Amino acid sequence: MEWMEKELELLSGASLERSLRESGVAQETPGYVLRNERAMLNLSSNNYLGLADHPATIEAMRGALLSEGVGAGASRLVTGNRFPYGQLEQALAEWQRCEAALVIANGYMANSGVIGALVGRGDVVFSDRLNHASIVDGVVLSRAEHARYRHNDMEHLRTLLKKYRNHRRKLIVTDAIFSMDGDQAHLRELVSLKQEYGAMLMVDEAHSGGIYGRHGEGLCHELGLHDQVDIHMGTFSKAFGVYGAYICGSRTLIRWLVNEVRPLIYSTALPPSLVVGISKALELVISDHWRRVKLFAVSQLFRSSLKHSGFIVGDGGSPIVPLIVGNNEAALRFSHALEEKGIAAVAIRPPTVPDGTARIRFSLSAVHSETELLDAANCIRSIGHQMGVL
CATH class of the missing domain: 3.90.1150.10 (Aspartate Aminotransferase, domain 1)
Known part of the structure; x- marks a missing residue:
């Protein structure tokens, strides 16, 4: 050593x-x-x-501890998919105005697992050079080719899209708000480029979910682009003040992820009391x-x-x-x-x-x-x- x-x-x-x-x-x-x-x-x-110690969330979790216990006891695909999950995911889909939602243990596991479920060998991921480490690791784990474009440089991204236009699947992934600089991704241009080159677009709203939008839906909603983004990812550990992550999108996307996201399949589910706390925090995010x-x-x-x-x-x-x-x-x-x-x-x-x-x-x-x-x-x-x- x-x-x-x-x-x-x-x-x-x-x-x-x-x-x-x-x-x-x-x-x-x-x-x-x-x-x-x-x-x-x-x-x-x-x-x-300022929701991390909100009395309403604490009280909701206290009550759920008494009725649901302290742990889920299994992965969601075994017996860990307890009743509060369905309630939360329905509320998330309505909030995001998407067809379906999926709750995952945390943002790191969401990014590292979802990217690998969408692309693999023979595919390519276009990733902003300042994206979060969980995105970078997700690309590496996916075994897809990693085409990193200069920060918010849309012309560089266009050049890379042209270069890799014949790859099987193409995924553009970006933070909405970059965690170390606090600036915004150029989402309008990214939507235009993904449409032009037939790519999927995944947006990480970890630092914008709960903050942007009339009801905290995120930057994609504030800009009116939510229905043109294929994969919405966000976390509950920041603006919500709790813990966990979500993916929102089409029913087909969520069905696929349930079958392919390894961190979801092979991890014990979040404690039911925590899921209840997230649901209460979502109500506060929407109303306050x-x-x-x-x-x-x-x-x-x-x-x-x-x-x-x-x-x-x-x-x-x-x-x-x-x-x-x-x-x-x-x-x-x-x-x-x-x-x-x-x-x-x-x-x-x-x-x-x-x-x-x-x-x-x-x-x-x-x-x-x-x-x-x-x-x-x-x-x-x-x-x-x-x-x-x-």
């Missing part, structure tokens, strides 16, 4: 080693996290709508539009404040606000300095982001107040001056 020590030393020397840190819930202060028994403003959470309104208002305020200070901040209007530092070690020092000031904001480094683009990835929530975020922006500005980032 000596080789592990040597590799870890190299990672540490390049400021790339990662470690697990314990966090807790700050019960009396929404939008905060406990670190070392200290409450810190949490600017690194995916709890976009005010959460989306507030989320975008505070996100715009925070992003504008950092830009006005002179920081290099990624484009876009999402609640993901990347502050580009560049150097790995500097990004770590910036994160540590923020923590000393009571702000939890994690440094993101390669390979999660390209070399030379290490950053502090701020991720905001509807529970944050304008005052909290303006105070945080002032603190960030002060640290930026001290470190020479500004």
